[in-house]
Structure formats: C-alpha cells, structure tokens
Amino acid sequence: MADEPRALRPASAVRARATSALQRLQPALAEHARASLGARDAAALLARVQRRFIDVYQALDEVYGATGDLDGLMADLLRLVADAAATRDDDLRVLDHRREIAPDWHLREEQVGYVCYADRFAGSLAEVADQLDYLSGLGVTYLHLMPLLRPRPSPNDGGYAVVDYRAVDPRLGDMTDLEQLAAALRGRGISLCIDLVVNHTAREHAWARRAAAGDPVYRDYYHVFGDRSLPDRYSATLPEVFPDTAPGSFTEVPGLGWVWTTFHDYQWDLNYANPRVFREMLDVMLFLANRGVEVLRLDAVPFLWKREGTACLNEPEVHSLLQAFRGLVGCAAPAVVFKAEAIVGPDELVRYLGVHDRHRPECELAYHNQLMVMGWSSAASRDVGLMTQALSRMRPPPPTTTWVTYVRCHDDIGWAVADEDAAARGLDAFTHRRFLNDFYSGSFAASFAHGALFQANPVTGDARVSGTAASLCGIEQALELDDRALLGQAVRRLLLLYGLAFSYGGIPLIYMGDEIAQVNDAAYTDDPEHTQDNRWLHRPAMDWAAAERRHDPASVAGMVFEGLRQLGAVRRGLPALRAGGDTRPLWTDDPAVFAYARIHPREGTFLGLANFGDFATSCDAGILGAAGLRRPWDALAPDGRFGLHEGRIHLPGLGMLWLTDD
Numbered sequence: 001m002a003d004e005p006r007a008l009r010p011a012s013a014v015r016a017r018a019t020s021a022l023q024r025l026q027p028a029l030a031e032h033a034r035a036s037l038g039a040r041d042a043a044a045l046l047a048r049v050q051r052r053f054i055d056v057y058q059a060l061d062e063v064y065g066a067t068g069d070l071d072g073l074m075a076d077l078l079r080l081v082a083d084a085a086a087t088r089d090d091d092l093r094v095l096d097h098r099r100e101i102a103p104d105w106h107l108r109e110e111q112v113g114y115v116c117y118a119d120r121f122a123g124s125l126a127e128v129a130d131q132l133d134y135l136s137g138l139g140v141t142y143l144h145l146m147p148l149l150r151p152r153p154s155p156n157d158g159g160y161a162v163v164d165y166r167a168v169d170p171r172l173g174d175m176t177d178l179e180q181l182a183a184a185l186r187g188r189g190i191s192l193c194i195d196l197v198v199n200h201t202a203r204e205h206a207w208a209r210r211a212a213a214g215d216p217v218y219r220d221y222y223h224v225f226g227d228r229s230l231p232d233r234y235s236a237t238l239p240e241v242f243p244d245t246a247p248g249s250f251t252e253v254p255g256l257g258w259v260w261t262t263f264h265d266y267q268w269d270l271n272y273a274n275p276r277v278f279r280e281m282l283d284v285m286l287f288l289a290n291r292g293v294e295v296l297r298l299d300a301v302p303f304l305w306k307r308e309g310t311a312c313l314n315e316p317e318v319h320s321l322l323q324a325f326r327g328l329v330g331c332a333a334p335a336v337v338f339k340a341e342a343i344v345g346p347d348e349l350v351r352y353l354g355v356h357d358r359h360r361p362e363c364e365l366a367y368h369n370q371l372m373v374m375g376w377s378s379a380a381s382r383d384v385g386l387m388t389q390a391l392s393r394m395r396p397p398p399p400t401t402t403w404v405t406y407v408r409c410h411d412d413i414g415w416a417v418a419d420e421d422a423a424a425r426g427l428d429a430f431t432h433r434r435f436l437n438d439f440y441s442g443s444f445a446a447s448f449a450h451g452a453l454f455q456a457n458p459v460t461g462d463a464r465v466s467g468t469a470a471s472l473c474g475i476e477q478a479l480e481l482d483d484r485a486l487l488g489q490a491v492r493r494l495l496l497l498y499g500l501a502f503s504y505g506g507i508p509l510i511y512m513g514d515e516i517a518q519v520n521d522a523a524y525t526d527d528p529e530h531t532q533d534n535r536w537l538h539r540p541a542m543d544w545a546a547a548e549r550r551h552d553p554a555s556v557a558g559m560v561f562e563g564l565r566q567l568g569a570v571r572r573g574l575p576a577l578r579a580g581g582d583t584r585p586l587w588t589d590d591p592a593v594f595a596y597a598r599i600h601p602r603e604g605t606f607l608g609l610a611n612f613g614d615f616a617t618s619c620d621a622g623i624l625g626a627a628g629l630r631r632p633w634d635a636l637a638p639d640g641r642f643g644l645h646e647g648r649i650h651l652p653g654l655g656m657l658w659l660t661d662d
C-alpha cells in the first residue's frame with residue numbers, strides 16, 4: 001500500500017523530497033567539507049553532490065524508503081563520501097579533475113584492455129609492474145587484474161571468496177604494492193581495473209564470523225533462515241549456478257541456520273535489504289578508489305536482490321542499488337567507473353548501462369556477453385543469421401557508456417540465446433545450445449574445437465563450455481594434426497573474433513594468453529584445488545617462452561600477437577570506433593557474412609564485414625550505400641584496397657574488412 005502514491009505520482013514527488021532533503025543536509029556537509037578539503041575541493045565536492053543527489057536519493061528511496069529515516073541514511077553516507085574525498089591523494093585528485101574535463105576517456109578508440117591473473121601472468125603485483133613494456137607493446141591502456149583482495153584459503157573460487165576487502169592476497173603482495181602498481185600504470189596511461197565481489201563474502205570474513213558467533217547485527221548482513229521453509233519456497237524458482245559442484249542455493253551452518261549461498265557453500269550472499277550492508281560496501285568502494293583503482297568490476301551483480309517467486313536475478317532493486325553506489329562514489333572519486341559483471345540475456349543486459357524508463361546513471365561499462373556468445377555461435381555454424389537477429393534487437397547503450405567487448409574470459413561460455421531470437425531464425429534455442437555444447441566440447445564430428453562441458457545439468461539438459469580461445473578456434477587441433485592449412489584457418493578465425501571485439505564499439509579485452517594463442521591447460525587436474533572446476537582449463541600460466549616468439553612471424557604466437565597489435569593500432573587511427581555512437585547490424589545476402597555499421601554523429605562512418613565461412617565469398621555491394629559510405633577504403637589493408645567487382649564485395653575465408661570513408 002505504501003507503494004501506491006509513488007506509482008500515482010512517480011518521480012516528481014520523490015524529486016521534491018530530494019530537493020528539500022538536499023537543502024537540509026547541505027549546510028552541515030559544506031561545513032565539514034570546507035574544514036577537511038579546503039575551499040576549492042570542497043566547492044567541487046558540493047557541486048558533485050548537488051548534481052547527483054536526486055539520482056542517489058531516488059535510488060535509495062526505492063530500496064530503503066519504506067524502512068525508515070532516509071535523511072539520516074543520506075547524511076551518514078555523504079559523511080563517508082566527504083571523508084573519502086578528504087583522504088584522496090593529490091595525484092588522484094588531479095586524475096579526477098582530468099576525467100571531469102574529459103569524461104569520455106573510457107569511450108576512446110585508443111582503449112585496449114588486457115585481463116590476467118597477477119600470479120599467472122607475472123608472479124606478484126610488483127612483478128606485474130616489471131611487465132609493463134610487454135603490455136604497452138600490445139597497446140594496452142586498461143589492465144584488469146583478476147581477484148586480488150585477500151581470499152579465504154583454498155578453495156576460494158579463484159579468489160571470488162574474500163575475507164578482507166582492505167587487504168591484498170599475501171601471495172601477491174600488500175596494499176602498498178597495489179598502490180604503487182596503480183601509480184605506475186597511471187603514469188603510462190593504463191587504467192587499473194580490479195574485481196569487487198559485492199554479492200557475497202567468504203564465510204571467514206569478519207562479518208560472517210560475527211554472524212556465526214550469534215551477533216544479531218551481523219546476522220542481518222546475510223540471508224539467514226531458521227529452517228528450510230523459506231529456502232524451499234525460494235528454491236522453487238531459483239536457477240543453480242554450479243549444479244555439478246555446488247548444488248542448491250542454501251547452506252546449513254550449525255548454530256546459525258540456513259544461509260543463502262548462490263555460488264559455493266563458502267560464499268555467503270550479502271543482504272542488501274539491510275542499509276548497513278550498503279554502507280559497508282560503499283566504504284569498501286571508496287577505500288579501493290583511493291588506492292588508485294580506476295575501474296571496479298562489480299562481480300555477480302544480477303544476484304544482489306532476492307524476491308520470492310522469481311529467479312532472484314536482475315530485480316529492479318539491483319539497479320537502484322547500483323545507481324546509488326554510482327552517484328555516491330562519483331562524488332568522492334569521479335575518476336572511477338563501474339563495470340557490471342552481468343552475464344544475462346540481451347534484454348536485461350543493457351539495463352546495467354542505465355537503460356531504463358529514462359537513462360539513469362548506473363555502470364559505465366558492461367560485458368557484451370551477447371556479442372561474445374554470438375561470435376562463437378557464428379563460428380560454429382558459419383551462419384550469422386542468429387547473431388544479426390539478436391544484436392539488431394538490442395537497445396543501444398546510452399552515449400556516455402559502452403561495452404567491454406571480449407572473446408574469452410576466465411569463466412565458461414554460457415549460451416545466452418534468447419528464445420525469441422532463435423525462433424525468429426527458425427531455430428529452437430535449446431537445440432541450438434545443445435549443438436554449440438556438442439560443437440565446442442568436441443563431440444560434434446566435424447568440429448575444429450577442443451573444449452569441455454562445464455556444469456552439465458542432467459535435469460535441465462543445460463551445459464556451458466570451457467576452453468581457451470585458441471583451442472576453441474581450432475589452433476590446438478591444427479597443431480595436433482600438424483596441418484599448416486588448418487592452422488592458418490584457425491588463426492584467422494581467432495583474429496576474426498578479436499577483430500569483431502576491436503571494432504564493434506567498446507573497450508576490447510584481450511584475455512591473457514590469447515595474444516600468443518595459448519591452448520588448453522590439460523594439467524589443471526594435477527592441482528587438487530582446481531581439478532573439480534574445469535574453468536582452469538582456460539586459466540593457464542603465462543607461457544613466456546611462447547611470448548618470446550611474438551616477433552617471429554612464422555610462429556603461431558607471432559601471427560596472433562602481431563595480428564592483435566595491428567588491430568589495436570588500426571583502431572587507434574579510426575575515430576569512428578570511438579564508443580558513444582550506435583552499432584547496427586545489417587543483413588547481407590551471404591549467410592556467412594556479418595555486417596555492422598557504426599554511424600557516429602561526429603567521427604564518421606564505419607562498416608565492418610566479417611566472413612565466418614572457411615572459404616572466400618562475396619556479398620552485394622549495395623550494403624556500402626546502406627551504411628552511408630561514399631568512398632570506402634579498408635583500414636585493415638595496408639593500401640586501403642579491397643575486392644569490389646561487378647557490384648559485389650569479395651572477402652577471403654575467415655576474412656574481415658573495416659571499411660570507412662575518406
């Protein structure tokens with residue numbers, strides 16, 4: 001019933017309350033800020049608060065409005081924000097200033113990302129700092145280091161079970177090392193991204209230990225139930241993330257009760273219905289921002305809110321929480337952007353970039369898992385119909401946000417094929433997913449891929465796929481068969497998928513080892529801590545011996561490294577690849593040729609053509625006009641020329657064109 005007035009008088013009533021709340025809270029905040037920040041920075045802080053206050057207030061009202069004193073909560077959170085602003089280093093304040101002047105930094109065509117485990121790449125954080133020349137040689141401007149905050153001892157899900165958000169995993173170094181690395185990266189124009197596991201803590205985290213010891217304050221930090229009745233009701237509609245190794249979503253903890261554990265039993269979901277949890281996590285975000293982290297990868301965000309009768313994924317409150325975090329962190333550390341880790345269907349995905357009834361600032365970046373999945377789908381079927389259909393239907397991200405475009409990451413590939421997209425192409429989504437699983441796990445006879453099924457669920461028939469990009473593309477098979485022709489094809493396939501990631505619009509992400517074509521690490525089973533989780537198949541240690549060969553064009557590592565380096569170099573020279581414009585797939589008259597146009601209001605036009613077929617083909621050149629190109633040339637060709645005869649554009653097998661105008 002409390003919701004009714006809100007529904008009748010939607011945003012305006014909340015805005016009016018927000019405006020008066022701001023008036024009430026502002027004098028104390030101003031005084032506090034002037035005392036701790038000095039006049040200039042205090043003025044900047046206040047301007048940011050004024051700009052974002054309504055967004056934050058409205059978002060918090062949606063989550064906590066019914067529970068009590070919103071003004072008090074706002075005052076408390078703003079105090080945290082002001083304290084974080086006051087302890088922010090000068091260097092970072094300069095960065096804030098630069099980013100406020102040029103807020104489009106993450107959209108720029110120069111951006112190239114790299115993602116790796118610090119230990120598997122270099123050893124420690126200090127040793128990562130020794131490899132910056134290698135990264136610069138690849139054109140990297142954005143470095144995502146996999147989970148590095150102090151995890152519980154193994155098993156810890158590759159670091160996604162944190163016991164202390166304010167400490168570094170001692171195997172990698174300490175907080176000072178992290179700050180020094182962030183500063184060294186900043187000095188080179190490389191932004192540091194780290195994982196923040198917001199959905200759950202390790203069961204050994206101090207909050208969880210206090211909860212287990214009976215402290216009611218901390219019990220409320222988690223979802224704890226006295227018996228199975230509510231867990232059973234929730235479970236009726238919950239998906240299982242790890243049905244194989246961690247079935248169910250609740251774990252019985254002696255003396256405490258049933259605890260919500262979406263992932264493993266040692267990963268306890270936080271209870272965001274409790275404003276204290278929100279406050280704690282905000283404090284952690286501000287702490288990490290002040291260490292020099294520029295991008296926070298917010299792990300597993302779709303799961304943040306629970307509602308009975310639903311899958312407890314993508315609930316509206318998740319977005320309100322992210323919007324509130326966004327606004328508050330932005331007041332203290334405007335240089336910091338958020339990256340949503342939401343591996344969900346296409347309709348839900350764009351919401352994490354703030355696409356709602358109107359644009360609500362939320363995350364600036366989100367993984368484009370739909371592009372990733374569709375790339376692999378097209379590579380297997382040599383048919384781009386489903387990809388064209390699915391990507392055409394997606395709503396464009398707001399112009400201040402963009403995708404992180406990628407080919408592989410540390411997780412499995414989950415086949416997010418929407419039923420309606422499959423149906424539109426005369427496919428059955430389930431059958432197509434089964435085909436992809438068969439194809440990439442190698443049980444499909446004509447497959448080029450070496451991979452493995454992950455979390456095959458006999459009840460639902462669902463499964464996902466593990467394997468490195470090189471192995472899934474056919475490089476491992478070609479090497480085994482010692483077949484040069486197949487190898488050339490497999491390398492072109494890998495570069496085709498990366499070419500898509502580098503040109504679709506967004507920050508392309510190179511997953512460590514892909515640049516030197518690292519194949520599956522079959523030895524992961526030797527490690528008792530990893531053997532149950534075949535995602536370690538595609539988390540090998542960096543093969544520095546192969547990396548040594550990266551300048552040798554006759555080696556596989558050399559072909560791929562040089563190919564990726566060139567994609568980055570060409571991308572840097574193409575303003576039309578700056579994110580912010582819209583990317584639209586176009587239909588061609590060849591089922592294997594994917595076309596996508598970027599129509600940028602300022603930076604010009606771009607048409608990408610990618611032939612997913614193994615053999616040379618052509619498509620109708622009318623597409624040039626449809627994309628708005630008048631005098632096209634191919635930015636990937638050294639002389640700009642491409643095959644255009646008798647009204648048809650010719651592409652080699654697994655070849656691509658990046659066409660742009662004079």
Ligand code: OTU
Nearest residue numbers: 157160241263300302341342343344411
């Ligand atoms: C994430 O993935 C991480 O990327 C995984 O490595 C972790 O195991 C997990 O969270 C728990 O921290 O379900 O199969 O929509 O897809 O959060 C992997 C988001 C996952 C989920 C994603 C999750």
